[in-house]
Amino acid sequence: MKHLSLLVLGVGLLATPARADIDAALDQHILPGLARFAAAAETLADTAKADCRPKAVRPAYQDAFDAWMPVADLRLGPSETGALSIGFWPDPRGFTQRTLSRLIAETDPVAGDPAAYADVSIAARGFFALDMLLNDPEFSDYGADSYTCTLVATIAADLSRQADALHDDWSGDFAQTLRSAGEANNAAYLTETEAQRAIFTQILSSLEFTADKRLGLPMGEFDRPRPALAEARRSGRSLRNVLLSVAGAHDLAHALAHHDLPRTDAAFAHVQDVAARIEDPTFKDVETPQGRLRVEVLQQAIEDLRQTIVEEIGAPLGIAPGFNAQDGD
Template identity: 55%
Template sequence: MILRATLCLLCLASPLRAGVPEALTGHILPGYAGFAEAAGDLAEAARQDCTAPALRARYQLAFDAWTVVGDIRMGPSETGALAVVFWPDARGFTPRTLQGFIADQAPVGRDPAAYAEASIAARGLFALEQMLYGAEFAGYAPGSYACALVQTMTADMAAQAQALQDGWRDGFAPVLLSAGGPGNASFLSETEAMAALYTQVMSSLEVTADTRLGRPLGSFDRPRPTRAEAWRAGRSLRNVLLYARAARDLAVMLAPGPLPQTDAALARLEELAGRVSDPGLQDLDDPAARLRLEIVQQQVRTLRDTIGAELGAPLGLSAGFNSADGD
């Protein structure tokens, strides 16, 4: 109730067009709250039973929750998101770091408070994916160091999720809502705030097309399926769809009216994704499977272009730089 009242007062005090407060209250803030809750549930489940089979369902729910806001890289998330999703890991830092912790029985692996200072390669969803699904990690026994490490990792991620929620709710949301107001050096006008959120939408779809799909596709002669996001957990295609839906949902919150062409483009993307046979994208040496995924990639780009034409162009918005663009 306090948060809702605060936001309402800020909205009344701010000259912002409706899209920014709606994006915050209808998508961004609930998204971070949802991830904090799911990460907390995963950490609690790990305290009860830290074995990999017992945690996989909760892990999948936490990853689902993350995708709602996972491609938003501004404010507290510009750097904070890296402790949740260190990916791509082109040099294999994550498995090597985890192997080192386990081999050395590193004390940091039993200390959630100290783990906040550990390498980001050993933190968050992709480090947990290795522990819960990786063939070289997931067979650990109850009471083992690896089991304690997973408890520490889930507690650390829950703390990071809470920090992101708090940072947005208590710090960055009021900055966005007061764009153009006295003393706001981050957003000098209403348009700047709107453009910053629009950039998150467009950059997310670009990352999905170029990185989430482009990396495993590789080239026709050399596909790279093990470069797919979260392939061990079998959710590479699911991530493509969830991030696309999140981008569409944020675009809808920013829009002054319905986005029927955008909705149709997303529906078409979901239809085409339904033809992909392997959710982990590990069958790309099959030319037919590769073609189906290339068509999905094209449709992600179509969705991006459609949002640009239906939302960005009428409002005079263009996408700027996003820190996720360099992933």
């Protein structure tokens, strides 16, 4: 996916480039999004502490995941590493299942120590560990006094602490680093354009990750679809995560652009219309020709939205996307 960094826009075509609004990107999307996530994660932790059984925890888990998705694809500043243990996915080799199985088989005492749980492998932390424990039949048939129930409560508490830390780190030094881009004491962003490009790249990388991974992985090859690789399929969230991530990218694009985006809005509406035709929210129907076609059409619609944002936002701003931590080698 490094082709993002190779894309060249007509930087010199406009005599006076439009101005990207870094403050709006932070104040209208990133910071309030992280605050909503932190609040929802706290509710999840409180819920699991009171009753850690699946039926009690699942609604708060879904709400917290909803709050996470609009900011989940940020790989900038504190999120460059902080997001990894919140959402460890893709996991094609099954590290999450293996790590959780080992903890349970050994009744590892770390499950009773929320503070120590921060040192556990990221494969057994965050949303996808909970996705498996709450929904996979191999794990989810547990009682209130079981080791697994304690493990769920501890993972939820660990997730809440991660959410608070991510919000605090963004709200403090890093937000100011972005706001002060180009100032004499800012060694991270030597010009305002560098900060604008950094945020702009997050928008495009999120859309590309959704098309290539959230849709591409379960699609697999035509003669070998792989719906078991769909993101959060156990909790029925695969399509919902696609829509929430695309909506987050669209929202951040509006905040950054600081001008009307009629073509981008039309492309976003098309994504929603196409997604409404998909019948299985976990992409299980990619195993049928018609089901696969619907997902392919959605994938193309997201790629069209990404290209529209390049043309409608990047070119007027005079900025091109740069390298992003989610890009492959």
